[in-house]
Amino acid sequence: MSQVFSTLATLPAGYVELEAMLDALDECFMLGFSxxxxxxxxxxxxxxxxFVGTPLEAKVAxxxxxxxxxxxxxxxxxxxxxxxxxLQGAQHDALLSQLGQAGLGSATxxxxxxxEEPAPPVKAWMESSRHWxxxxxxxxxxxxxxxxxxxxxxxxxxxxxxxxxxxxGMFLTGVLREFMDALPVGxxxxxxxxxxxxxxxxxxxxxxxxPQPLKTEVASGDFYPLGCDLRHHPNAVSAVIYGVYSPSKxxxxxxxxxxxxxxxxxxxxxxxxxxxxxxYSPAISALASQKVLKIKDMELRSTGDLIFNGKATVGxxxxxxxLAKKHFEPGSxxxxxxxxxxxxxxxxxxxxxxxxxxxxxxxxxxxxxxxEAHGLSLSVDMDRISSSSALLDAASKNAPKWKALxxxxxxxQGAWRLQPLLLDDGGKxxxxxxxxxxxxxGKDTIGVLQERAGKLLRQKA
Amino acid sequence: MAxxxxxxxxxxxxxxxxxxxxxxFVELYNRRLxxxxxxxxxxxxxxxxxxxxxxxxxxxxxxxxxxCGGLRxxxxxxxxxxxxxxxxxxxxxxxxxxxxxxxxxxxIKRGGDIMRHISGYQAKExxxxxxxxxxxxxRYVEYEDTSEPAPEMSWFISG
Numbered sequence: 305m306s307q308v309f310s311t312l313a314t315l316p317a318g319y320v321e322l323e324a325m326l327d328a329l330d331e332c333f334m335l336g337f338s339x340x341x342x343x344x345x346x347x348x349x350x351x352x353x354x355f356v357g358t359p360l361e362a363k364v365a366x367x368x369x370x371x372x373x374x375x376x377x378x379x380x381x382x383x384x385x386x387x388x389x390x391l392q393g394a395q396h397d398a399l400l401s402q403l404g405q406a407g408l409g410s411a412t413x414x415x416x417x418x419x420e421e422p423a424p425p426v427k428a429w430m431e432s433s434r435h436w437x438x439x440x441x442x443x444x445x446x447x448x449x450x451x452x453x454x455x456x457x458x459x460x461x462x463x464x465x466x467x468x469x470x471x472x473g474m475f476l477t478g479v480l481r482e483f484m485d486a487l488p489v490g491x492x493x494x495x496x497x498x499x500x501x502x503x504x505x506x507x508x509x510x511x512x513x514x515p516q517p518l519k520t521e522v523a524s525g526d527f528y529p530l531g532c533d534l535r536h537h538p539n540a541v542s543a544v545i546y547g548v549y550s551p552s553k554x555x556x557x558x559x560x561x562x563x564x565x566x567x568x569x570x571x572x573x574x575x576x577x578x579x580x581x582x583x584y585s586p587a588i589s590a591l592a593s594q595k596v597l598k599i600k601d602m603e604l605r606s607t608g609d610l611i612f613n614g615k616a617t618v619g620x621x622x623x624x625x626x627l628a629k630k631h632f633e634p635g636s637x638x639x640x641x642x643x644x645x646x647x648x649x650x651x652x653x654x655x656x657x658x659x660x661x662x663x664x665x666x667x668x669x670x671x672x673x674x675x676e677a678h679g680l681s682l683s684v685d686m687d688r689i690s691s692s693s694a695l696l697d698a699a700s701k702n703a704p705k706w707k708a709l710x711x712x713x714x715x716x717q718g719a720w721r722l723q724p725l726l727l728d729d730g731g732k733x734x735x736x737x738x739x740x741x742x743x744x745x746g747k748d749t750i751g752v753l754q755e756r757a758g759k760l761l762r763q764k765a
Numbered sequence: 766m767a768x769x770x771x772x773x774x775x776x777x778x779x780x781x782x783x784x785x786x787x788x789x790f791v792e793l794y795n796r797r798l799x800x801x802x803x804x805x806x807x808x809x810x811x812x813x814x815x816x817x818x819x820x821x822x823x824x825x826x827x828x829x830x831x832x833c834g835g836l837r838x839x840x841x842x843x844x845x846x847x848x849x850x851x852x853x854x855x856x857x858x859x860x861x862x863x864x865x866x867x868x869x870x871x872x873i874k875r876g877g878d879i880m881r882h883i884s885g886y887q888a889k890e891x892x893x894x895x896x897x898x899x900x901x902x903x904r905y906v907e908y909e910d911t912s913e914p915a916p917e918m919s920w921f922i923s924g
Contacts, residue, residue: 323770327770450795450796454795457901461901461904464904464905464908465908467909467911470908470909470911470913471911471913471915474915474918475915475917475918478918478920478921478924481924482776482777484794485776485777486776491862496771496774496776497770498770498771498772499771499772499773499774499776499920502772502920503920506917506920510917515913533919534922535915535918535919535920535921535922536918536921536922536923536924537777537921537923537924538777538924539905539924540918540921542915542918542921544914560914561912562912562913562914562915563910563912564910564911564912564913564915564918565908565910566905566906566908566910567905567906568902568903568905568906569780569854569924570780570783570785570854572779572780572924573779573782580910581909581910583910584910584912605914607914609914610912611912611913612912613912645916646916649916649917651772652772653772653773653919653920654916654917654919685773687771687773687774687775687922688773688919688922689922690922690923691775691779691923714773716771716772716773717770717771717772718770748785749785750906752785752786752789753785753789753790753903753906754903754906756789756790756801756803756811
């Protein structure tokens with residue numbers, strides 16, 4: 305086996321130092337900016353120094369100096385979020401560069417199309433979101449309570465209704481829900497500080513500007529699904545189907561298709577797929593039955609994202625693992641370019657390197673599995689696998705028997721990790737999230753809820 | 766959670782399947798365990814019920830504010846059902862803690878275990894408060910789906 309990933313075992317230059325600076329900054333968010341002490345002032349001043357000689361130098365300096373003087377204006381928190389996001393974006397790019405050097409090439413920079421200004425009501429709701437996040441930062445996560453969290457529900461409802469802020473609303477709903485469920489924070493065994501500040505940062509950046517359109521092309525041809533990254537919180541499900549797009553004319557390319565749906569908490573586990581609208585059935589059916597999806601006139605963005613448009617039909621069966629091997633095995637002569645992220649979306653935890661592996665050494669112990677492949681040790685990141693998926697159990701054991709897998713190289717807490725999407729664990733069938741997915745029929749839960757609501761409305765009238 | 770600096774973490778414990786036809790809505794919110802319970806006898810009727818944290822006061826009425834006839838000196842069967850479903854949704858320890866019930870966690874496994882600690886009184890309240898929470902909840906079922914990329918959703922893998 306090649307040792308092409310051995311360079312990944314060394315963290316990029318400056319990574320560890322930056323982590324220490326971020327940890328120190330994050331303490332401000334725990335205490336609350338209204339309560340910072342000298343250590344926190346020092347931490348912010350260190351951040352200010354990092355930006356000297358960069359385009360953000362003046363803004364970051366003004367922001368840090370103001371916050372150190374306990375002068376609180378919303379713009380200081382937006383700049384702080386932008387600065388923190390920029391630092392993590394830089395970490396992401398350093399990691400991406402390492403992947404490139406290891407042969408997983410990518411990063412054609414996505415090109416932008418024309419900019420858009422949000423309409424007045426949308427602007428107001430985004431401002432309200434930023435204001436809420438500022439209040440949270442002032443109070444501090446350790447002092448978070450229902451009084452500072454609950455009022456945001458009204459703005460969230462507006463964000464849900466507006467097509468341009470569905471994505472922002474979906475994310476902030478998960479954030480609010482997680483914070484409310486964590487109360488009282490004082491009684492948590494461990495407070496996930498890094499995670500919470502990452503969520504705060506992401507929310508603030510997203511509430512400052514809508515995603516700007518990227519240059520796109522029109523895609524028609526075949527989309528071969530190779531696996532599904534299923535994300536969800538109690539009020540939304542977002543399924544990303546990773547695969548290969550084979551145009552009617554031209555070479556095969558990487559592509560992924562995202563299906564998002566709001567949901568209620570009671571729609572969970574095996575029912576998650578039923579939350580997704582029936583118009584997306586062909587995509588789900590193709591994934592579940594290991595068949596190609598024939599697509600027509602779909603928007604394909606320069607990040608590799610296909611936007612499902614309903615014009616798709618299920619085609620013939622194909623060998624998922626063989627296709628994954630053909631295009632995603634390190635050193636393959638048919639290697640295709642890796643997915644990229646819009647620069648505003650870059651964070652180490654959102655990096656995803658598509659990879660096929662076989663011939664690896666692997667072991668499982670205590671519900672965790674670890675592989676050694678191409679000179680790199682990779683633990684399977686169980687936090688990335690939905691508990692609704694058969695993969696969660698399969699990936700937790702019997703690793704020495706695994707024959708091959710297709711998945712995503714991920715990075716979190718200072719280490720590369722593996723998120724398997726498609727696994728040949730030595731059993732009769734391939735194991736993958738979505739292997740039994742179906743969103744047609746089985747809408748009982750939702751039907752019951754709508755019927756009950758109807759009865760309440762009739763009574764009131 | 767033993768990894769304070771990991772960013773992608775599963776943070777919710779998964780709920781167990783619920784009897785949604787019986788209890789269409791249950792939530793822990795604003796120091797209450799509250800929800801909507803279907804009538805056992807009349808298919809056209811629903812009840813709106815809640816428990817209050819700390820006092821463990823409770824109430825149950827139809828949506829037209831008619832008190833539940835089962836509230837005779839103690840919680841009615843709708844309140845018991847609400848408690849059972851809350852335990853399926855959130856787990857017994859969390860429900861007990863949210864109600865401010867301070868008991869040995871080993872003795873709190875099921876809805877009935879928590880009901881034994883309900884020592885409060887009837888506390889009449891307008892049904893519209895919980896009813897409007899239920900309608901907000903239901904809106905989530907109505908929103909249109911999208912196919913926009915959402916990389917930040919990778920932070921959420923539970924619930």
